[in-house]
Amino acid sequence: MSPTAEAVIELRDVRKSFGAQKVLDGLSFQVPRGRCLAIMGPSGTGKSVILRHVIGLLKADAGVVSVEGRDVARLSKHELSDLRKRMGFLFQEGALINWLTVGENVALPLRENTRLPDAEIRRKVQEKLELVHIPDAWDKLPAQISGGMKKRVGLARALITDPEIVLYDEPNAGLDPEISQSINDLLRELHERLRVTALLVEHRVRCIRTVADEVLFLEKGRVLVQLPPREFFASDHPRLVQFLGKDPD
Numbered sequence: 080m081s082p083t084a085e086a087v088i089e090l091r092d093v094r095k096s097f098g099a100q101k102v103l104d105g106l107s108f109q110v111p112r113g114r115c116l117a118i119m120g121p122s123g124t125g126k127s128v129i130l131r132h133v134i135g136l137l138k139a140d141a142g143v144v145s146v147e148g149r150d151v152a153r154l155s156k157h158e159l160s161d162l163r164k165r166m167g168f169l170f171q172e173g174a175l176i177n178w179l180t181v182g183e184n185v186a187l188p189l190r191e192n193t194r195l196p197d198a199e200i201r202r203k204v205q206e207k208l209e210l211v212h213i214p215d216a217w218d219k220l221p222a223q224i225s226g227g228m229k230k231r232v233g234l235a236r237a238l239i240t241d242p243e244i245v246l247y248d249e250p251n252a253g254l255d256p257e258i259s260q261s262i263n264d265l266l267r268e269l270h271e272r273l274r275v276t277a278l279l280v281e282h283r284v285r286c287i288r289t290v291a292d293e294v295l296f297l298e299k300g301r302v303l304v305q306l307p308p309r310e311f312f313a314s315d316h317p318r319l320v321q322f323l324g325k326d327p328d
């Protein structure tokens with residue numbers, strides 16, 4: 080990813096501790112417009128913490144987190160809420176509401192944040208269900224659908240506001256390899272069609288190979304290596320060999 084391209088998401092020397100525990104320790108990276116950067120690293124290293132800084136749910140102790148050139152920590156409540164409307168999130172657990180149908184789960188961000196008329200909301204929801212290849216799922220309840228389908232619903236909900244930026248926290252967690260590859264193919268297809276800028280927290284090699292333009296390995300709160308997937312997975316860096324050797328996919 081060329082450093083001269085316009086950065087949509089940028090972290091500059093970000094530091095964050097919880098009590099005595101240093102989690103981010105001088106972390107810097109950029110994601111240019113329309114690109115997908117994957118973040119890899121052992122569990123508990125701060126990957127989800129990074130995403131929460133980008134959404135403005137956490138504030139750095141030092142350094143700058145900027146989105147579209149604006150320092151997220153300095154935005155007013157109103158500006159932050161505007162920014163969040165332009166971002167989609169796919170959380171690790173999927174986070175569907177059990178008592179709402181698939182259609183109403185996907186509609187939720189529009190019902191909560193816009194005054195669109197019901198017919199318009201229904202049209203947009205159906206469009207997104209089609210986009211993630213589950214056109215007939217509207218009336219189903221989360222308990223009635225498979226794990227792979229729940230991810231698709233979560234993805235439809237993440238995309239319902241037509242965000243320019245999407246954050247994925249382990250979109251493959253809990254899925255078997257076959258279903259996970261179908262989610263990876265879907266993510267790739269969406270990125271090609273929608274040209275969103277994305278941060279992808281993931282440890283599965285196939286997902287990163289399919290979806291990401293670059294991969295960053297997070298260690299001790301900073302970037303150990305950042306490379307395009309092909310070079311990353313071919314690297315003979317001892318730490319990467321050790322990590323990837325333990326986690327074949």
Ligand SMILES: Nc1ncnc2c1ncn2[C@@H]1O[C@H](COP(=O)(O)OP(=O)(O)O)[C@@H](O)[C@H]1O
Binds near residue numbers: 097102121128
């Ligand atoms: N709000 C919080 N308060 C205290 N500790 C936290 C908080 N959020 C995360 N942590 C700690 O920060 C570390 C990194 O967490 P996280 O980003 O969730 O890891 P992962 O890389 O697995 O996503 C963990 O040790 C976690 O316990």
Ligand SMILES: [Mg+2]
Binds near residue numbers: 126127128248
């Ligand atoms: Mg996490």
